[in-house]
Amino acid sequence: MKIEENSELGKLREQIKIITEDIFLLVSKRNSISKQIGVYKSEKDLPIVDVKTEQSLFSSVKEICKRENISEDLGMKILGLLINESISVQKNDPISSNSHTAIIAEARRIEKQGKPVIHLEIGEPDYGPPDSVINDTFSAMRDGRTNYVEPAGILPLRKRAAEYIESRFNKKVDSDNVLITTGGRFAVYAALATCIKPGDSVLVFQPAWPAYANLAESLGARIITYNTSFDDRWIPDINEVVSLFDDTVKMIILNTPNNPTGSILSRDFMESLSEESSKRGIYILSDEVYSEMSFKPFTSIFETENSRSILISSLSKSHGMTGFRVGYAVADKSIIKKNGFSSKCFDY
C-alpha cells in the first residue's frame, strides 16, 4: 500500500480527495448564504420555502446533469439534501415533525377527564368483521395454511380483488394488477417507493392523513400542499390545481371520500384531473378506502382515463377489520411489477 502513494492510482486518489473537499467547502459557502437569506426573509416576514425558486434550481441542475453526464438520480438526491439543509439553516432549528398519534394521546387524556370526544383523528369503524371472515380465518389456520406466501399476496385474494374492482368500476383488471399489502399504509408507501425519486414533487391536498406527506418526505420527495377550506366545502378548484403542475410534479395524492372532511370529489373534477395528469405523465394515487361509506354518488379514479392511476384501498374500513392489516393497491402491471418496495419489505 505504501508504494501505491507514488503511483498513478495514488495520484488519482489524491485528486478525488481534493475535489471532494472542494465540494464540501462550496456546501459550507452555500449554507452561509442560505443563512443570510433566512435573516432577510425573517425581517421581511417572507415564507422560508419558495416553490418557484426551488423549481428553477431543479431545472438548472437537471440541465447540468444531462450536459455533464451525471446521473439525474444522483443530481436530484444531492440537490434535495442541499435544499433541505437550506430550509433547516433558515429555520434555525432541526426539521420538525408532528404526528397524529400525539393528537390521539391528547384526545384520550381529555376523555379520561370524563369529557366527550368525537374522534376524527383515527378511522376505526364502530362495527367488527363479518362472521365469515372470522370463521374462514379459523378454518384456514386449522387446514394448515399458516406458511409464508408470495410477497405480493396469495393468488385467490388478488383475483378476488381484481374481480371486485372490475365489476364495480367497469375497468378491465386481473390479478397481475393487484398487490396485497400490510394495511393501506404500506400500499401508499409501496406506490410512493415505486413511482417517486428524490427531488420529485408530490401534490397533497389538506387536511389529510399525515401519512401521505410523511411517507413521501421520508423517500426524499418534496411536498406541494393545496389547502382546501370550509368555505369551499373542502373541494379543490381544478384550475388552481392544474396551475401547480410543473416538471417536478410526479404524483397527486387524492383521498375520496376524504378523512376527515367527508368531502367527495365530483365526477367532473376526477375526469378533468385525470385528463390533465395523463397529458403530463403524472401519477394519481387515489386512496378510496372510505368509498364503501359514501352516502353520495362516488367516482373512483378507475372510472377515468389515466394509465398512471393507482387505486389504494383496504378491508379495514369496508369490513371493520382494521387489526387484520389487509390493504391493496391496484394499478397498471408495469407499476405493480416494478414494485421494488414490496419485495424489499415482504420477502422472507
Add this chain to the structure above:
Amino acid sequence: MKIEENSELGKLREQIKIITEDIFLLVSKRNSISKQIGVYKSEKDLPIVDVKTEQSLFSSVKEICKRENISEDLGMKILGLLINESISVQKNDPISSNSHTAIIAEARRIEKQGKPVIHLEIGEPDYGPPDSVINDTFSAMRDGRTNYVEPAGILPLRKRAAEYIESRFNKKVDSDNVLITTGGRFAVYAALATCIKPGDSVLVFQPAWPAYANLAESLGARIITYNTSFDDRWIPDINEVVSLFDDTVKMIILNTPNNPTGSILSRDFMESLSEESSKRGIYILSDEVYSEMSFKPFTSIFETENSRSILISSLSKSHGMTGFRVGYAVADKSIIKKNGFSSKCFDY
C-alpha cells in the same frame, strides 16, 4: 416577483444558483477521475471497492463538516452518494442487486422436473403452529379484538416476550424493552433505521440472509463483509473481526444459530465481541430466530455485557407460524423508544 430580481434577495439567490452549479461541475470532474481509476484498476485487476481509501475519505469529510459547521448527517449522506456513484461509474454498469427469491424460483423449477431439492434458501419449518395459537386467535377474533392496536404491539405480548427473555437469559428486561414487528424482517429494518445513518458501516458475516445487507444498503449504509468458510467451520476469527473496526463501523449483524450454515457462535466469541464493541459504542444486532432449534449449547447476545445489543427474534421458526408475521426486537429502552421507523410504518 419581478422587482425582487434586483433586490438583495435576488442577488443572494443568484449566488446560491452559481454555487450549486459549481458543486455539480465538481461532481462531474470527480466522476471523470473515478472513471480513470476504474480503467487503471481493471488493467491491474484490482477490486473496485477499497474500504481503507473510503474510510480515509469519510474521516476527512467529517473533519471538514466539523470545521465548516456543516451538519455531519448531510456530509455523510452526500459523500455516500458520491462514493456509490464512483463505484457505479467504475463498474461501468448500474449497481446490481440479486435476491434469494430468484433462487427459490430456480429451486421450484428443478423440483417440478422431479428432482429432489433440499431447501436451504428459506426458513420454513416442517411443523405448524400449536393448537393453542389457532384456538386463541379464534377466541380473540370472536371476542371482538380485531381493532387497531399500539404500533409497538399490545402490552400483554410485550410483557410476555420480556418475561421469556428475562427467564431464559437471566437479563433484566420489561415490556418497554420490546417492540413487536411484522415478522423478524421488520425488526431488522426497524433496528437499522433507528441506529444507522447514511455513511455508517455495517459489518455482515457471510453467508447470510440477504435481507441484512439489502436493508442496510437501502438506508444508505456501507456494508463491510467478513466471509466465513467451510474450512473454518463457518466461524469468524475474533481478532480478524476486531481488526475491521474503525470510526465508520456502527453495527455488527450476527445470526446465531446461522442460516444457512447451522454454525453457532461460542460463548467466548460472543463475550469478546460484546466487550470490544461496547468499548467502541458499536451496536450488535443479533438475529437469534433459530435459537430454539439449537442442538448444541447456545449463547445469546443478552448473556453478554453491551448496552447496545439488539436481540431479534420471531415466532415464525420457534412456533412454526411464518405466515402470522410476528417478530420482535428487544433492546435498551433508549433504542426502542427512539424507534422512528416503527411509528412511521405502523401508525394508522
